Amino acid sequence: MQCGDFKTSYAADMTIFDTRSTRIWVFLLVCLIFSAPLYSSNYLLDVANRIGIAVIGAIGLNILTGFTGLISLGNAAFMAIGAFSCGFIGIRFGLPFYLCIPMAGLITAGLGMVIGIPSLRIKGLYLAMATLAAHFIVEFVVVKWESVTGGVAGLTMKTPAIGSFALDSDRKLFYLIYLVAVASIFFARNLFRTKPGKAFIAIRDQAISAEVMGVNLLKYKLLSFGISSFFVGVAGALAAYQAKIISPETFPITVAIDYLGMIIIGGLGSVLGSIFGAIFITLLPEVLRLATTSLSSSFPALVTVFSSLKDLVFGILVIVFLIYEPNGMAARWYAIKNYWKLYPFSH
Amino acid sequence: MVQLSCSDIQLNFGGVRALSGVSFEVKKGEIFAIIGPNGAGKSSMLNCISGVYRPQVGKVSFEGGDISSRSPAERAKMGIARSFQNIALFKGMTVLDNLLIGRHLHQHAGLIQGGLFFGPARREEIRHREFVEEIIEFLSIQGIRNKVVGTLAYGFQKRVELARALALEPKVLLLDEPMAGMNLEEKEDMSRFIIDTNEERGVTVIMIEHDMGVVMDISHSVCVLDFGRKIAGGTPEEVQQDPHVIKAYLGEEDA
16 A cells, blocks of 8 residues: 655656556556547547547647636637648648648647737736637638638548548547647646746746746747647647538637636646546537437427526536636546545545 | 946836935845835835836946846846745745746756657756755755645745745845744744855845844845935944934934
């Protein structure tokens, strides 16, 4: 039985998975995830892929909003930028997906930094408004710039392929999405134990004293916008490959709200929280739909009531979460873990 | 040798004049105290030195160069660190992470290196961790190094703020009321840390303090402000005898 946590070097103290048992559990979890396509149904894989994409996007938004403290409602717009630039590059230049996706990420990062410039002057609600404005500007451009985005009709994505091996089903896309998701988690988790990540958190907690400590506010705020938009752009590109056809309606403002919901419910300023939140918000409508369809078949007279009940339950759950666990699911997870870690002798 | 000098500093907030024509010089290696009644402009003065405020008139020079137009981050890079009157730590982070932010200027890892945490970035983190541990030991805060700062008692927070400023390896340390709200024992500890910082690490200290006993005991020279003006300056003994200072603190005797 484990009786405590003892480390003999700073390197050991800095590792993320610090005990043998955690490493084994994480390894098993990764094995489980990557073997999932072998035995899961198409429906489950579709949901799983959407979760994977949401994880990448939520980590991206959390870097900006949760870690740097810059509220953004432009997430859907950034996803759209990623999706359309990925589609455009793939179709116009015939590049393979493994070049299109990072290029889409870079384009989104560049535009994200431009949108982030006002963040040095404005913050809080005002920044939320500015990014909201950015959302509608992007939406407008997507509709009007037909030569690139296909306008209202949208864009049909090229099927991603490695050589002649086409990733044409959710089953095959799963591996692509989850490789990127695991890489994102790895990158974000590391980022926050080194200089740039800590500077982001410092800006969130105390901008003035961060500056007095030598943190260049403009540089690191823009860097945060850049890296966050990169993640979100990549998520948008992957979502585009999954959806196959993208149009201006693929990324409405409700997507941005969903992502904010993910990081708030999961835990602001926590990579693990982004994962929890992404799973929760993606699964919730699916679970509610399953519940309402089964209830409707038992009580056919109340079909209309149940279908509208879905949104209500969604809203109530979010509120309940905010009241009882304002620090998000990640905080609750750590509390439970710490309780059981040394159980039954907690001292 | 004069390390830092302020000449003819004038600072206005709209129509309110916070500082008018304040000049003083701080020698290298001394403990320099700024005192004065409430609202005298002491914190404003410190903010002018660290770059949080820009005075409308006047010049701040550091080691011979004019730094009046430099940003706070640039001044930090030159070696000016500070603590705040109402504690401005990063509340959501642990003591250790707060101190590691103090190492920001000495670290080089970029976004990519940091995100991948390979080779140089990893070694850098360990090296700076060692440095930070040394400061933790210096201020004897070993027991709280993994605690989240927001949960700490006030006295410890003040000490952590000093530690964070020291992590910057400053040449000049600005302390804004480092002992406010402390009991006698805590004040003694803090005075000891300030003296050690000054003597062992050779850091010039500029501090604002209300406790006259402490100021007279540990500082080498004192500057007295009242209503934004400098009314006296010199060694603690000289200042204590100064009629203007007595007047500002105790009021005038009726004729």
